[in-house]
Amino acid sequence: xxxxxxxxxxxxxxxxxxxxxxxxLQIIAAYGPAVDSGTPEATxxxxxxxxxxxxxxxxxxxxDELRAMVLGERHQxxxxxxxxxxxxxxxxxxxxxxxxxxxYSQLVQRDAGTDSFRIWRTxxxxxxxxxxxxxxxATHRVNRQLDGTDPGRELLASTxxxxxRED
Amino acid sequence: xxxxxxxxxxxxxxxxxxxxxxxxLQIIAAYGPAVDSGTPEATxxxxxxxxxxxxxxxxxxxxDELRAMVLGERHQxxxxxxxxxxxxxxxxxxxxxxxxxxxYSQLVQRDAGTDSFRIWRTxxxxxxxxxxxxxxxATHRVNRQLDGTDPGRELLASTxxxxxRED
Amino acid sequence: xxxxxxxxxxxxxxxxxxxxxxxxLQIIAAYGPAVDSGTPEATxxxxxxxxxxxxxxxxxxxxDELRAMVLGERHQxxxxxxxxxxxxxxxxxxxxxxxxxxxYSQLVQRDAGTDSFRIWRTxxxxxxxxxxxxxxxATHRVNRQLDGTDPGRELLASTxxxxxRED
Numbered sequence: 432x433x434x435x436x437x438x439x440x441x442x443x444x445x446x447x448x449x450x451x452x453x454x455x456l457q458i459i460a461a462y463g464p465a466v467d468s469g470t471p472e473a474t475x476x477x478x479x480x481x482x483x484x485x486x487x488x489x490x491x492x493x494x495d496e497l498r499a500m501v502l503g504e505r506h507q508x509x510x511x512x513x514x515x516x517x518x519x520x521x522x523x524x525x526x527x528x529x530x531x532x533x534x535y536s537q538l539v540q541r542d543a544g545t546d547s548f549r550i551w552r553t554x555x556x557x558x559x560x561x562x563x564x565x566x567x568x569a570t571h572r573v574n575r576q577l578d579g580t581d582p583g584r585e586l587l588a589s590t591x592x593x594x595x596r597e598d
Numbered sequence: 599x600x601x602x603x604x605x606x607x608x609x610x611x612x613x614x615x616x617x618x619x620x621x622x623l624q625i626i627a628a629y630g631p632a633v634d635s636g637t638p639e640a641t642x643x644x645x646x647x648x649x650x651x652x653x654x655x656x657x658x659x660x661x662d663e664l665r666a667m668v669l670g671e672r673h674q675x676x677x678x679x680x681x682x683x684x685x686x687x688x689x690x691x692x693x694x695x696x697x698x699x700x701x702y703s704q705l706v707q708r709d710a711g712t713d714s715f716r717i718w719r720t721x722x723x724x725x726x727x728x729x730x731x732x733x734x735x736a737t738h739r740v741n742r743q744l745d746g747t748d749p750g751r752e753l754l755a756s757t758x759x760x761x762x763r764e765d
Numbered sequence: 766x767x768x769x770x771x772x773x774x775x776x777x778x779x780x781x782x783x784x785x786x787x788x789x790l791q792i793i794a795a796y797g798p799a800v801d802s803g804t805p806e807a808t809x810x811x812x813x814x815x816x817x818x819x820x821x822x823x824x825x826x827x828x829d830e831l832r833a834m835v836l837g838e839r840h841q842x843x844x845x846x847x848x849x850x851x852x853x854x855x856x857x858x859x860x861x862x863x864x865x866x867x868x869y870s871q872l873v874q875r876d877a878g879t880d881s882f883r884i885w886r887t888x889x890x891x892x893x894x895x896x897x898x899x900x901x902x903a904t905h906r907v908n909r910q911l912d913g914t915d916p917g918r919e920l921l922a923s924t925x926x927x928x929x930r931e932d
Contacts, residue, residue: 438773439605445780446612452787453619460689461758463702464722467744468754513746515720517686517702519851522794535797535851537873537882539704539720541745548704548717550882553849553873555798577801578875579847587802591795606772613779620786627856628925630869631889634911635921680913682887684853684869706871706887708912715871715884 452523454567455532455560463516469507471498479561479568486574487554487582513541513548518556522590528562533590536574553577555586557596619690621734622699622727630683636674638665646728646735653741654721654749680708680715685723689757695729700757703741720744722753724763786857788901789866789894797850803841805832813895813902820908821888821916847875847882852890856924862896867924870908887911889920891930 458477465473475494478484484491484500491497500506519535538552559571575583589595625644632640642661645651651658651667658664667673686702705719726738742750756762792811799807809828812818818825818834825831834840853869872886893905909917923929 435602435769442609442776449616449783449787453616460687464754464757468751470755473758511746513744515702515744520794535849548720553882577847577849579845584802587798588804590798591807602769609776616783627854631921631924635918637922640925678913680911682869682911715887
């Protein structure tokens with residue numbers, strides 16, 4: 432039985448890792464629907480109560496500020512004009528009960544006066560997640576634009592070399 | 599042995615969930631290659647025999663209409679001009695032998711007279727899948743454009759709040 | 766015990782399949798950060814020592830040529846101007862210790878003189894991977910543009926019909 436139990440233990444650990452990756456993918460896939468539908472609570476619940484989001488333009492701290500962003504005139508005007516917050520495939524580093532997830536994102540807008548959409552923003556996002564009784568929740572998210580300046584490339588470099596990550 | 603069998607039972611259930619998510623991701627990843635290569639059978643086989651696809655412009659019902667769309671002049675002209683049907687990361691809700699999968703999609707076209715591509719369409723898609731002996735097959739797919747009108751935002755809202763979904 | 770061991774054997778095989786898919790997704794998700802941060806070693810390490818990358822413009826053979834591409838003036842100029850190599854959701858065919866992975870990709874650039882980004886390239890990529898002691902490594906990658914010419918559609922067709930794949 433020792434051998435059987437050891438094999439089951441190993442399977443449980445490996446499966447947990449796979450499940451964590453799929454759960455984090457699901458959270459990243461929920462972000463666009465949450466903000467582009469203009470749903471403040473679903474957006475806020477992706478973060479911990481005091482989780483932060485630094486968009487490179489503003490920094491929101493805590494769920495109340497996240498809810499306020501979704502309900503704010505700027506965001507509501509954006510989605511009423513036609514907008515999509517596209518999130519790319521995630522690069523996931525798991526470390527026990529924390530995780531670092533990095534992906535590209537784009538903000539695409541209906542281009543008034545044409546029959547096309549335009550790409551307004553293209554950036555890289557790095558999230559820090561923590562495992563909670565309610566599942567994985569974000570403690571931090573940073574977005575840096577890929578506009579040729581250093582911060583975007585530095586955040587990308589830290590994706591593939593964890594030693595470069597800020598904590 | 600009771601304990602061992604119970605642990606194996608639990609692993610089998612959890613692994614089935616992970617496998618279902620990966621299988622649905624694979625199907626969404628096959629859609630673009632199927633339609634952009636102009637392959638009618640591979641496209642039709644993603645749906646059940648009487649599965650439907652409401653593109654917001656037309657509604658196709660059954661595999662014959664899906665095959666006809668791929669072979670049609672409009673679609674063939676599109677792909678001969680240079681086109682990509684890009685599908686975003688999927689948000690997956692499993693419920694036993696059915697699943698709801700939501701993701702963004704874009705239709706990108708070679709922009710004649712320039713060296714660029716343009717985004718012609720950006721929308722949200724919600725698929726209903728059923729488990730069959732041949733694997734997961736779509737019974738319905740709905741696409742709504744994110745052009746600032748209500749239907750797109752409503753479909754996004756239903757992604758994160760299943761109570762808002764139409765059946 | 767026979768039954769228990771057989772069930773554990775089956776779980777181990779199935780879990781390996783899921784883990785392989787997640788590992789390949791992680792590699793595809795690492796490509797953009799590697800090249801857009803301008804990190805030659807992380808880029809080269811996605812391939813085997815003599816792995817190749819046919820971009821449809823040039824063909825690189827071996828890690829030295831991959832490193833040289835990342836460090837080259839053309840690529841460095843691109844990322845200093847603002848660029849994102851976006852990789853789409855992967856379609857994965859596993860076959861023991863080899864795998865074929867296909868996905869769309871886009872090269873998006875800061876559009877000087879505007880507040881937008883433009884899509885310069887949109888194509889399909891097919892990678893061949895081999896399992897090594899250091900994990901999955903690419904032996905070949907081919908990119909074909911979806912510009913209306915045949916090679917892009919042919920590569921897409923081979924994604925959904927393995928009989929059409931070149932070896």
